[in-house]
Amino acid sequence: MEERMHLLKELELIIHTNLYYRLLKKYSLDFSVFFDYSFDTLGHIYWRKKGEESRYSDVIPNTYRIIDNFVGKVNNYAKKNNFHLIICSDHGFELKEKKNQRSYRQINILNLLRELGFYYDVYGIYMTESVVFRLRPDSLGSLRDFETAIEAIRCEGVELFAIKSYENKLIIRINDVFGDNKSLKVDLPNKKTVSLDSIIDFNPGHTGSHSKDNGVFIFNGPHIKKGFRTKEITPYDVTPTILALCSQPIPSDIDGRVLKEMFKRKNLK
Template structure:
């Protein structure tokens, strides 16, 4: 399994069929393919976790980047880690597994195989591998290995970003081939984070296209090297698309009296330039002009325009993540929910007179399961072309960031027993885990929310002939305990004590 974080279905489909990505086109001609519906919201932490657990966020407990916890004195905000997952993952069922750079696997944990953590790993100095000793082996083989690239730190430094992006990706490919050739594995789950990073700031550019061609070349090497007994899945956690404007959620909440705006430190000159662009109708060109500005001015515009706010209602907390925003309530207040929904749905872009909010969900509309209590009470999704922030005017031009997440990622399957030129429909991100277990001939825990994508297999294949088997979720716990007992008895036999 190869994951390309942020790979967008429409983009990859169009580029593959236009000849820009010939190896993705090979997958279309020789395998099953289609859009893969992400989680709502389509954000990295819950999406990848749903893929590897087979469950919706309400059953695995990961909703965003940060946990918002209700306390007696207000709210506490903590970053999610792998320890917060409330579910087993694919590598808990399958032995000899290589898990590389999958987001939200830090800190690493014991598996039957090798794990190299990815997103939110503090540094190369941390313990980011299992087994721990593999860290030294990795750094000996690939001394300049790079775990992550934070696109938000490259305001006005796009050329430097591109250099670092390719360096990171080349090192990732070196690790792929080292593991592929030298380590025993039955399942290899390897994620490239680069597509997401470049698409946030260089969406629709020549640089983005060239980077995807580079990845397509790597894919071609994989297709040439795998044997006829190996199945290949290509997946992504969510799609991507262009953004042109931002919505300042802080101002909406301030209007309703839920927070208090302290104002912005934006300079009078910058404010005059932006207002002039708005009044003269040049706002739509401001993002393009922004790209031509000197680096220090770019940074000044972005850093100085943040809205300073304070919470004045202790019963309300919120977070903005661009592709979505979430509101947490200490108690379910129907009045607040109703007022907030009404205000959000009435928001219009003053330049187009179009509404800017696509949907406001209550948590019970999209999540279900044992972890529902910790979910945000409201999930807000902007319309395409907009992103949610906590700075700028109510509706403002997007300066540095010009791309954000969409609902549909990619799914490609290739190999013996897989249908050719078959376009799958209605595939969801939590269908991946049960499908993988079925391929390995393993029973599927009945607490998984996904289904086996049985339609991707040829009618006479072994995967179609054997029907998916479902078992109680305690099945694997008992199996694990039985194996521990067998190993303990074997040790006693060796010592002559049994």
């Protein structure tokens, strides 16, 4: 899994960045957003100390090269068309303490649905370490039946999943009591017994952790002061600042503030 994951994520990042750039050039847009979480996944798994050598030492630098090339192309296009470019992250990354490193376990959605017989009725979307399951639009099945099947799954006699049920969705998370033992036996409601790693992917240990001190905020464009730096900024300030740059009204109850100190003019028309 460790061998394949970075290659798939790098390819995914290349495809997403190229697709966004093509759409950006094709359509006349007032506002567009590019988001990709490949950085987050790769950062958790392949983060290393500076100078630490391993067979995966180049993963993070290679990822930065891909995104750096993308940002360069978008920035040049923005300059030619008098656009503003905003780059931001909701957190940074840092090395995780060895004692807190563990495998990143992820539900294998397709295998789970196949084993339970819901492959054609239910679909799932990853949400960090949880999965949100919904009924397919053309499904004749019941989400309640799927919930009942999930509730009945046992790993060595213990419930495998924690479940939160809503009217039209089911949020499922792996119970954090099984450690990294892939060979544990799982009993399914259809009387079938499978190994834990047949429905749970054990990805490499998390070596990187979120850091609140190393986030990125870069603003560039015709209304932004060149070379201006500030430490007085939070993720909440991004939305009101974008609204101001687009000459849109700022709701009175919005979180955050407009970063007026970086504007060339106090009042934007």
